[in-house]
Amino acid sequence: MISDNISFGQILSQLWKKRLSIIKISSVFFVIGFLFAILVIxxxxxxxxxxxxxxxASNLKIGNLSSLASAAGFDLGSLTSGDEIVxxxxxxxxxxxxxxxxxxxxxxxxxxxxxxxxxxxxxxxxxxxxxxxxxxxxxxxxxxxxxxxxxxxxxxxxxxxxxxxxxxxxxxxxxxxxxxxxxxxxxxxxxxxxxxxxxxxxxxxxxxxxxxxxxxxxxxxxxxxxEKAMQKMKFLEERYTELKSQFEQAQQKLAIFRDRNKNISNQLVRTEEEKLQAEYNLIFSVYSNIAAQLEQAKIQVKEDTPVxxxxxxxxxxxxxxxxxxxxxxxxxxxxxxxxxxxxxxxxxxxxxxxxxx
Structure with a gap:
């Protein structure tokens, strides 16, 4: 067997004899390593x-009740659908x-x-x-x-x-x-x-x-x-601008009519004034409602903005x-x-x- 012919002592002795060759090869690799280390970025x-x-917090509270609600036949998913998280x-x-x-x-x-x-x-x-x-x-x-x-x-x-x-x-x-x-x-x-x-x-x-x-x-x-809250807010802003213009026109129209017919009192004038007042009230009601929704939408955007x-x-x-x-x-x-x-x-x-x- 090869292992029987070569002892550990012989290996060490042979390596010691060839130490200069080993040192030379190791030195070459040392230089290569040194150059590589210097050149590496x-x-x-x-x-x-x-x-x-x-x-x-709202998601946590509703989430705790969702299992009980589903058992009772209620679906609370719609309450949390607007609060998606990434x-x-x-x-x-x-x-x-x-x-x-x-x-x-x-x-x-x-x-x-x-x-x-x-x-x-x-x-x-x-x-x-x-x-x-x-x-x-x-x-x-x-x-x-x-x-x-x-x-x-x-x-x-x-x-x-x-x-x-x-x-x-x-x-x-x-x-x-x-x-x-x-x-x-x-x-x-x-x-x-x-x-x-x-x-x-x-x-x-x-x-x-x-x-x-x-x-x-x-x-x-x-x-x-x-994204959803912003889309809703943008829509309400457009409607708000449109209704604001209509509201100001109705307000001005009613004011001009009253100024022109200040001292005139007859049924025709009163009927026309009531008509203008009704138009004004209707537009004002819608305008106020949209304004309130717009403010709520702005608040919603801030609430939905992640921290x-x-x-x-x-x-x-x-x-x-x-x-x-x-x-x-x-x-x-x-x-x-x-x-x-x-x-x-x-x-x-x-x-x-x-x-x-």
Missing amino acids: KKYTVTTVIIPQTSN SPLVYPKIVGSVPFQLELLQTRFYYPRIKKTITLQDYYLEYKKKGVGEIILKYTVGIPSLIMDALKKDSKQTDTLNRHFIIIDKDIEKIRKKLEDDIVVEINLKLGIVTISGTFDDPVFTALVVDKTREMLQKYITAYKI FTVIEPTVVPYKKAAPNRIFIILAWTVLGALISVGIEFYRMLKDDLLQLK
Whole structure:
């Protein structure tokens, strides 16, 4: 057996004899690791934590009675239908949606490296630093795709369906995938918190993007939550403006008639005045009712507007999140040592096999 011919002491003795070779190979890997650690792009991570509004008191009260009411043959669903909540579970889907990402990509941020304001899309297309691995892949495995992209002509789509559908090109789709990796939304149902984190190559830029993502997420959720109330308020505002004009006309018409017939007293005048008064009263009644409904609708919009409490604001980091250069250098050095030891051990086994033959 091979294991019987080679003892542990012999292995150590052979490795000691080949220590210079092992040190040389390990040194080469140390240099590679050092260069790799130097060339790897610094990345900074910023995190913000919010507590969203998940329910209101009325929903809780009605929810407690719903089972009893259903047993008695009553349906309380209509009482809670106007108080829909946006589950925090859909927050990552919102941030990852095409409309959200396209809006974020067109938002301008200050980028300290070039000391000017750029869109997030321009950052990905022109200014984002490329890592060593990304560059190697691009000009090795990615050469065929580069050639194909160069040969292809730009095709601009001017389809009338653009009004109804969002059409994105290949470059934007690539950027969207990168954005999904750079901005992450995590939900902790147990604690009831939402964590938004972003990772980019500049601390200030990262903080700006993460904070804007939080603002946009709150805006999207708020818009969804108050959509029905806003539609109702808009309708009432239109009716209010229309009725206000009619009310003022009826009021002016009645006042003019009374001024002109101040000293005239006959049945015809009284009948006409009563007619104008009735028209005025009717319009005033409807106008007052709409005005009251409008005020109630405004209150409803405020009540339906969700509240977000920021318990951890965005803070510009002073320490990079990656890379851990010491770990990279040590990992490469250890890898070199293991490879060199493996080579020497393989040679010992090979020599032992030859001796057996």
